Structures are given as C-alpha cells and as structure tokens.
Amino acid sequence: xxxxxxxxxxxxxxxxxxxxxxxxxxxxxxxxxxxxxxxxxxxxxxxxxxxxxxxxxxxxxxxxxxxxxxxxxxxxxxxxxxxxxxxxxxxxxxxxxxxxxxxxxxxxxxxxxxxxxxxxxxxxxxxxxxxxxxxxxxxxxxxxxxxxxxxxxxxxxxxxxxxxxxxxxxxxxxxxxxxxxxxxxxxxxxxxxxxxxxxxxxxxxxxxxxxxxxxxxxxxxxxxxxxxxxxxxxxxxxxxxxxxxxxxxxxxxxxxxxxxxxxxxxxxxxxxxxxxxxxxxxxxxxxxxxxxxxxxxxx
Numbered sequence: 001x002x003x004x005x006x007x008x009x010x011x012x013x014x015x016x017x018x019x020x021x022x023x024x025x026x027x028x029x030x031x032x033x034x035x036x037x038x039x040x041x042x043x044x045x046x047x048x049x050x051x052x053x054x055x056x057x058x059x060x061x062x063x064x065x066x067x068x069x070x071x072x073x074x075x076x077x078x079x080x081x082x083x084x085x086x087x088x089x090x091x092x093x094x095x096x097x098x099x100x101x102x103x104x105x106x107x108x109x110x111x112x113x114x115x116x117x118x119x120x121x122x123x124x125x126x127x128x129x130x131x132x133x134x135x136x137x138x139x140x141x142x143x144x145x146x147x148x149x150x151x152x153x154x155x156x157x158x159x160x161x162x163x164x165x166x167x168x169x170x171x172x173x174x175x176x177x178x179x180x181x182x183x184x185x186x187x188x189x190x191x192x193x194x195x196x197x198x199x200x201x202x203x204x205x206x207x208x209x210x211x212x213x214x215x216x217x218x219x220x221x222x223x224x225x226x227x228x229x230x231x232x233x234x235x236x237x238x239x240x241x242x243x244x245x246x247x248x249x250x251x252x253x254x255x256x257x258x259x260x261x262x263x264x265x266x267x268x269x270x271x272x273x274x275x276x277x278x279x280x281x282x283x284x285x286x287x288x289x290x291x292x293x294x295x296x297x298x299x
Contacts, residue, residue: 031055107236111123123161
C-alpha cells in the first residue's frame, strides 16, 4: 500500500489537504488530520488495518501515528478489542470552541445592558498567555471614553478583568505567570509586589469583584467580575471602566452590584449553577466601598 498525501475522508465535512497552499502544507499534520477524520458516528471505532485502508498509508505508519495521537489524548485504544476511538481531548477541544461561540453570542446583551445601566464603557475579556485579551467592547455614549482595543492583550495584574481571571487560577499558576511576565509598573498604583498581588487576589475571591484603581491608566477606575461556565470555573470576565470623576468611591458598591448581576446572569446562560455565581446580596455582606482595600490610600 502506498503512502499518499491525504484528502478528506468520504462522508466528512473537513476540507481536503489540497485546499491548503503547497507552501504551507505539512505532510505529517495532513496525515494525522486524515486519520482523525476517518472516524464517524457510524464507525466510532477502527483498527489499524481499517485506518490504513481508509487513509492510504502503510499499517506501520498508521501505528506510529496512533501511538502519538494516543499519547496526546486525541485518540484512545479500547483495551477489550484493540481498536481505536477518538479521545476525550477531542471532546475538550470541541467544548472549548462551543464555549467561546456561546460566550460571544450570550455576552453581548448583558454587556449592552450593563453599559446602559451604568453609563460606562463595558468590556469582556479572557485570559491567554497570562494576559487579559479583550474580546468585546461596548462603548458608552459619553465624553471621556476609555481607551481600549479589541484583540489586544492587557497586563492581568494591572487590570480589573485580568485580576478577576487570575483570582480563579491555582496559586501555583499565578506564580508561574508572575515569574514569566513580571509585574511591570504602569502607574504609581500598580501592584508590583507578588505578596500584595496574592493578597489582592484573595480579596477578589472573597468579595467577588475586582477594582482597577488607576493601576493601568491614571484617571481611570474599572470594576470587573468573573463569568463562570457549567463547571463553575471562571472562563471570562466582564466589567466597566470610566474616569475617576464618574466612578467615585461612593459609587463603587452600586456599580459593583450591577457588574456582578450581569456576570451572574451571563454565567447562568452558560450553564453555571446559582451557587457558583456571586450575587448582590453576598456583595453587600462582604464589603463596602469604604472598606475596599483597593480604594484606600497606599493600598
């Protein structure tokens, strides 16, 4: 049996390898994709011989691919019959794609409502590579708007949404991010000490929201809360930002309630249980603006 460049397997909707410019084609990746595409609802399990016939490769070549795909969690071997099936990591990746699609679809109405209720610019962000990536923005129709850009990464330790996202991570992962990215100073209020950052993240875990008190841009104050999925983990963060002349310490409680309410509503749309999301009631019990360390001088 000859080794050939793989086209799409019959009955699949994935594009053929020929759709990729020859300049960018990588044979090993094409073959791995062809093997994965060989599985279907009608044939969820296939042996090495069957796979070799479907993709036009030698059995020994397919066997090597299966060993590597198995190690990556993309396929798994049924110990009862020795046949292969798609692995759980495929499911995880597919779930991540659906999660992101649902996030965009579901988030916009909540973000628009938050902007309408507060009069401030709203943002939605996810964590990637230790940075808060802003993936959606709804502009307030007021002067003194917040400078921000969709698709841009912002330092997690110096932003409201970034700190919310960090607060849900294991402490070991936060330490890794700090070691890799550092704690650069952007204003006199930026947290640049790892011990202070951990204390701030603990306060965020307790009260359910984060404040950027002129930590990235002087003159701007921002409030953010986490958005949870069905697993209870924070998958994104939403919030508002505006000039300190409008988002004053006296308004933080009021605005934080609105932010947390929006985050809780979006979390429920994504499948989070009610117990996994913060509510305005817990906010009032946990803190007040006057007690907020982020708004204390020298905090």
